[in-house]
Amino acid sequence: MKGESGSMKSTQAATLTSLTSSGAGAWAPWDHLDRLESEAIHILREVVAQCTRPVLLFSGGKDSMVVLHLARKAFYPQRLPFPLMHVDTGHNFPEVIEFRDQVVKDLGVNLIVRSVEESIRQGRARVRLESDSRNALQAVTLVDAIHEFGFDACLGGARRDEEKARAKERIFSFRDEFGGWDPKNQRPELWDLYNAHVHPGENMRVFPISNWTEADVWEYIAREGLDLPSLYFAHRREVVARGDQWIPVTPLTPPRAGEQVEERWVRFRTVGDMTCTCPVPSEARTLADILRETATSTLTERGATRTDDQTSEASMELRKKQGYF
Amino acid sequence: MENKLKNCQEILRFITCGSVDDGKSTLIGRLLLDSRSVLADQWAAIEATSTRRGQSQVDLSLLTDGLQAEREQGITIDVAYRYFSTPVRRFIIADTPGHAQYTRNMVTGASTADLAILLLDARKGVVEQTRRHAQIVRLLGIRKVVIAVNKMDLVAYGQEAFERVKQEFLTFAEPLAFRDIVFIPLSALNGDGVVLHGECMPWYTGPTLLELLETVALDEEALNSSFRFPIQLVARLSEENGEERRGAQGRVESGTVAVGDEVILLPAGRRSRISAIETYGGRISQARAGQSVTLVLADQIDMSRGDMIASVAHPPKIDKNFEALVCWFSQTPYDPARRLLIQQTTRCIQGKIDTLSARLDIQTSQLIPSPAQAGMNDLVRMGFKVQQPLAFDRYEDNRTTGSFILIDALTHDTVAAGMIV
Numbered sequence: 001m002k003g004e005s006g007s008m009k010s011t012q013a014a015t016l017t018s019l020t021s022s023g024a025g026a027w028a029p030w031d032h033l034d035r036l037e038s039e040a041i042h043i044l045r046e047v048v049a050q051c052t053r054p055v056l057l058f059s060g061g062k063d064s065m066v067v068l069h070l071a072r073k074a075f076y077p078q079r080l081p082f083p084l085m086h087v088d089t090g091h092n093f094p095e096v097i098e099f100r101d102q103v104v105k106d107l108g109v110n111l112i113v114r115s116v117e118e119s120i121r122q123g124r125a126r127v128r129l130e131s132d133s134r135n136a137l138q139a140v141t142l143v144d145a146i147h148e149f150g151f152d153a154c155l156g157g158a159r160r161d162e163e164k165a166r167a168k169e170r171i172f173s174f175r176d177e178f179g180g181w182d183p184k185n186q187r188p189e190l191w192d193l194y195n196a197h198v199h200p201g202e203n204m205r206v207f208p209i210s211n212w213t214e215a216d217v218w219e220y221i222a223r224e225g226l227d228l229p230s231l232y233f234a235h236r237r238e239v240v241a242r243g244d245q246w247i248p249v250t251p252l253t254p255p256r257a258g259e260q261v262e263e264r265w266v267r268f269r270t271v272g273d274m275t276c277t278c279p280v281p282s283e284a285r286t287l288a289d290i291l292r293e294t295a296t297s298t299l300t301e302r303g304a305t306r307t308d309d310q311t312s313e314a315s316m317e318l319r320k321k322q323g324y325f
Numbered sequence: 326m327e328n329k330l331k332n333c334q335e336i337l338r339f340i341t342c343g344s345v346d347d348g349k350s351t352l353i354g355r356l357l358l359d360s361r362s363v364l365a366d367q368w369a370a371i372e373a374t375s376t377r378r379g380q381s382q383v384d385l386s387l388l389t390d391g392l393q394a395e396r397e398q399g400i401t402i403d404v405a406y407r408y409f410s411t412p413v414r415r416f417i418i419a420d421t422p423g424h425a426q427y428t429r430n431m432v433t434g435a436s437t438a439d440l441a442i443l444l445l446d447a448r449k450g451v452v453e454q455t456r457r458h459a460q461i462v463r464l465l466g467i468r469k470v471v472i473a474v475n476k477m478d479l480v481a482y483g484q485e486a487f488e489r490v491k492q493e494f495l496t497f498a499e500p501l502a503f504r505d506i507v508f509i510p511l512s513a514l515n516g517d518g519v520v521l522h523g524e525c526m527p528w529y530t531g532p533t534l535l536e537l538l539e540t541v542a543l544d545e546e547a548l549n550s551s552f553r554f555p556i557q558l559v560a561r562l563s564e565e566n567g568e569e570r571r572g573a574q575g576r577v578e579s580g581t582v583a584v585g586d587e588v589i590l591l592p593a594g595r596r597s598r599i600s601a602i603e604t605y606g607g608r609i610s611q612a613r614a615g616q617s618v619t620l621v622l623a624d625q626i627d628m629s630r631g632d633m634i635a636s637v638a639h640p641p642k643i644d645k646n647f648e649a650l651v652c653w654f655s656q657t658p659y660d661p662a663r664r665l666l667i668q669q670t671t672r673c674i675q676g677k678i679d680t681l682s683a684r685l686d687i688q689t690s691q692l693i694p695s696p697a698q699a700g701m702n703d704l705v706r707m708g709f710k711v712q713q714p715l716a717f718d719r720y721e722d723n724r725t726t727g728s729f730i731l732i733d734a735l736t737h738d739t740v741a742a743g744m745i746v
Contacts, residue, residue: 030615032336032415041617042576045557049630049671073605074574074617078560161408168405184394186403187739188429188654190436193668193730197737211417213408298365317393 033220037070040208042192043171044074044155047206048081050196051153054206057142057325058084058111059092060100061271063157065226066217067208068103071155082155083110087142089134090117091252091274099229114145130252133276139323143179146203153196153204156325161213162301165317171210177201179323205325214269214301215294222287231268234285238263245278269301335543336415340434342462343444344423344454348475352444352513352534353407353420354385359520360535362409363388402427404434413539423454428461428702429654432742435465436728439544442471442534447480447510450490451497457687463501464650464704464744466724469541470506473534478512482525500690509534547614551639552580552588553718553726555670556632560619562603572603572619573628575671578725580636582620583611590626591633591716592643597622631672633716633726641716641726648746650685650720651699651707655733655740659699665740667711669729674715676731680708699741707743720744 047054056071058064068084075081086100104111116134118141119125125140146154160167170186172194187195196204209217221228238249240259246266247253252275255261266279267290280299284290316324343349357363371387378384388407395402407418419434421427435441441462445455462470472494480486487510498506510529511518517525520535532540554575562570582588586599601621602609612618620634628634635641653659659678667676684696685704692706699705720727731741 030335030613032334035336035615038576038615038617042557045574045617046671049558075560076605076619077562077603160406164405167407168403184402188433188730188742189739190433190730190742191725191728192437193728193742195668195730195732195737195739197666197732199737211406211408213410213415215410300364300366 033216033223036209036212036216037073037220039192039211040067040070041074043194043206043208044071046172046194047153047155047196047204048075050194051204053149053151054082054153054155055085055112055149055151056080056082056155057157058086058100059271060086060096060103060229061157062217062221062228062232063159063209065103065228066212066220067155067157068107069224069226070208072107080107080109083112085112085114085145085151085154087138087145088113088115088117089138089273090115091134093229093231093250093268093271093274095231096229096271099227103227112145112149114141114148116141119144133273135273135276136319136322136324139179139319139325142325143323146179147201151203152198153206154325155206155208157209158207158325159212159214159217160210163316165320169207169210169320171207172196173205173207174198175203175205175323179203181205181320183317183321215291218287218291218294222291229271231271231279232290234265234267234282234289236263237266237279239266239279246281247278248274250274334410334413334415336417337440337538337541337543338417338419338438339440339442339538340419340421340431340438340462340467341442341444342421342423342431342435342458343442343473343475344452347423347444347446348513349420349423349444350386350388352442352473352475352511352519353418354388355513355516355519356418356535357388357407357409358385359516360409360411403430411535411539416538423458425454425457426702428457429652431458431461432465432652435461435467436742438465438467440469440471440538440541441467442473444473444475445490445494447474447476447486447490450493453688455494456497456690459498459501460685460687460690463503466720466744468504468544468546470503471534471537472506472508474508474510475513477510477517477526478515482510482512482517484526484528487529507531507537509537547579547725548581550579550614550723551641551718552582552586552634552636553578553641553723554582554588554620554634555672555726556628556630556634557671559629562619562621568625570621571625571628572601572621573632573634574617574619575634576617577612577614578670579614579723581611581613587637588622588634589637589640590622590628591635591640592714593626593628593632594643595624595626596637597624597626599623631670631674633670635716641718641723643714643716645712645714646679646708646710647715647717648682648706648708649729649743650746651705651731651741651743653699653701653703653705653741655738656701657740658701659741664734666732666734667709667715667729668732669715669717670726672715673732674712675734676709676711678707679710682706682708706746709743717745719746721746 116137125137170189239246240255267282268279284293375384405420421431421434474490491508517523556573556575558574560572562572600623603619683692683706718726727745729743733740
């Protein structure tokens with residue numbers, strides 16, 4: 001799996017024998033990223049082998065970029081055996097959409113876009129306020145698109161370390177006809193044996209990077225030299241202080257009366273719905289800076305940046321029961 | 326990379342088991358807290374919940390009990406995975422439920438673990454649940470076991486109490502023949518012996534729990550076993566000398582493989598040689614257990630998903646019949662009328678249960694012959710017959726090629742898991 005990095009690794013072997021156990025002999029060290037990468041490739045290949053119509057959910061965010069890269073490795077030298085799909089909330093940061101389109105163009109892959117706006121127009125999803133988060137509404141558009149194309153597996157970049165309902169979810173997560181997750185009745189998942197059998201209308205949600213942490217994702221992005229939307233790196237941005245968080249000033253999130261707009265050095269740790277994703281103060285302009293920052297952060301990725309998970313302890317679990325990925 | 330050490334970390338996967346009263350959640354909480362793996366917002370959230378419930382101390386179990394139903398009932402129902410790291414290693418904890426009615430979920434968590442931490446209460450020693458958990462750990466082939474003798478604060482941190490529990494466990498566990506057991510006295514509540522030594526047990530000179538987790542030798546068993554490569558997919562590669570080359574995509578599940586090695590394709594039994602090992606990063610000369618690669622054989626022989634490429638010198642068994650120890654998961658007991666699929670490595674075929682010869686009484690380790698049925702959470706010995714020959718090893722010898730799941734052909738539920746004997 002190494003390619004060019006192979007020689008770098010073997011020079012480190014001598015210093016590592018005291019850390020890893022004996023028996024590896026002449027083998028180059030097998031580190032956590034190698035193991036996680038190989039596991040993810042194994043999972044991606046199982047999806048393609050077992051499912052008829054898989055799709056990769058791709059937002060242009062860092063986790064979906066990692067899954068896309070892993071998929072290219074898994075099926076090399078063949079083309080990606082599935083399309084990408086983005087469920088566009090209409091609340092995306094423009095930099096992320098631009099990046100998404102650039103990636104799709106560069107790789108020559110097929111991207112399907114289905115929008116929450118369209119679901120709202122059709123009366124399938126309803127909004128209370130234009131500025132409300134559309135994370136929950138995404139589920140409606142996603143489930144409709146699954147039925148439209150007959151997808152039986154949706155690959156996604158969710159990780160178990162993100163949130164405690166996700167910490168409970170299987171790698172191959174069965175969803176009923178309504179896209180719903182039944183956390184009390186999950187399929188047992190033993191060893192690396194994945195049961196992806198579904199009836200028509202049902203589907204699997206599959207998370208190849210379930211066992212990765214935020215730090216693993218950043219280290220892997222650095223090791224593999226992956227491109228990311230500029231939002232992840234420190235930049236100057238207009239924000240207002242609200243509670244413990246810095247709210248970005250956007251057309252959807254204007255400053256409230258009495259709030260002071262400031263321009264600050266910030267970066268985003270996640271890039272979701274504009275109405276509920278906040279940047280963190282940061283001067284990390286390079287991947288090395290970000291690695292250092294991630295290692296010493298005192299807040300979790302979602303705790304620092306998402307306002308929607310904080311409304312109730314069970315928000316994520318409830319959304320998943322309704323079809324969210 | 327600036328931090329070489331961090332970039333070459335290994336991952337240790339372990340399970341924690343023990344009944345609720347033994348302080349399992351507190352121990353995990355203590356490990357996470359003292360290794361500085363609980364972040365400020367996670368702490369604030371569980372602090373707020375504890376206060377709202379009128380608890381005087383922060384309830385550390387809230388860190389792992391992620392489902393609404395679990396928080397409502399204050400119990401662990403399903404496996405939760407937690408991740409933490411120290412400068413030395415990465416850890417994945419599978420926090421598994423202790424109650425008998427969730428045995429199947431403990432089996433699930435144990436199936437991928439390298440090590441098990443079994444908690445005992447220093448005052449109570451070996452209890453019913455200890456016996457069941459130790460049995461499951463043994464059956465699932467976890468070689469490394471840490472017996473955490475907890476609540477040492479309640480026995481005045483006395484060495485005699487620790488030694489008594491240790492002897493009691495060793496006597497009970499003798500027939501289980503664990504290869505590698507370590508005993509550690511600790512107090513999860515006060516933190517002694519978990520991450521830090523503390524000053525209460527000067528008589529104990531061994532490692533703390535975290536020191537042990539950081540230094541325990543990682544299993545090289547898969548690496549040192551015979552070569553096994555179940556084919557996931559067959560890929561069309563580029564043409565070479567006007568001939569289309571096909572590659573077997575999969576993961577080396579055990580052993581190692583190098584270009585030039587003589588191998589056998591099973592179940593067909595055709596021999597060939599490895600002509601190339603392809604990866605996205607380029608061709609490599611050898612691959613090891615754990616690595617996902619594409620293998621090209623020197624001869625264009627027909628191969629497909631579900632076939633296995635293996636060592637010629639030490640091939641697996643090929644048979645349509647085999648015996649296995651099975652953990653039944655489904656709420657519906659075994660019914661001979663239902664059609665079953667057997668999924669073993671990458672092969673999924675029809676099969677049936679020929680015999681139900683015994684049930685294992687997990688409390689007494691006794692095999693009870695001719696049970697009337699196999700119900701949820703039962704461990705039974707069954708004989709199987711499958712439609713086409715399977716390539717397999719004994720689970721004792723190979724956790725990947727010796728394990729399988731049973732799928733109900735009609736409902737698609739995973740109804741049981743088996744280990745070939």
